[in-house]
């Protein structure tokens with residue numbers, strides 16, 4: 001990855017155009033080549049080019065019609081600047097929600113030399129928040145996958161089961177618990193697959209593969225899961241796009257089968 005995360009611009013201040021990610025209203029962004037902004041949040045360098053995030057608070061200053069939701073921008077720009085834009089969304093959201101100390105309510109200031117906000121009164125440090133979530137590709141050891149339609153999807157798409165990690169839990173325990181809660185199925189042979197930052201608003205998706213018995217009864221957690229069933233790889237329903245780790249895991253599993 002040619003992107004190098006940094007908290008402060010290198011001493012040899014670049015005069016050339018910077019990559020500036022303007023963030024407006026949640027995950028809506030505008031990625032432009034521009035000069036270094038006056039009150040930006042420094043992200044790091046991309047192939048030596050300085051990258052900045054700017055929080056667009058005053059809508060009168062900009063044409064917000066030019067902004068696009070980060071999800072819709074996937075595929076429209078290269079993947080590396082897209083990931084930098086995702087980093088900008090997460091850090092701007094973190095700055096917006098950490099303006100005051102959670103312990104003594106004093107206005108926070110950026111800490112020097114590290115990615116943190118610091119309370120000048122009680123010295124509390126607040127680091128960017130990350131919410132780890134496990135996502136599990138459940139297979140039968142052969143060419144069938146257990147996929148679920150979540151009530152939130154609103155479309156007949158089937159995906160992998162996912163859920164947030166609870167405090168005190170290992171990633172493997174979270175994967176086992178989520179599968180049992182959502183579809184009533186016990187998994188085994190959990191294996192780490194890979195991960196993906198998911199800036200909506202601050203998740204880190206951790207992918208696992210796991211095996212389950214296709215004869216085991218499926219018991220839906222009905223307030224969350226509308227449907228779940230086993231699908232053969234050559235007869236898959238609508239699945240998530242490859243911008244998501246779910247789509248990538250399904251495609252990778254298919255590619256590994258003859």
Ligand SMILES: [Zn+2]
Nearest residue numbers: 101104119122
């Ligand atoms: Zn404080």
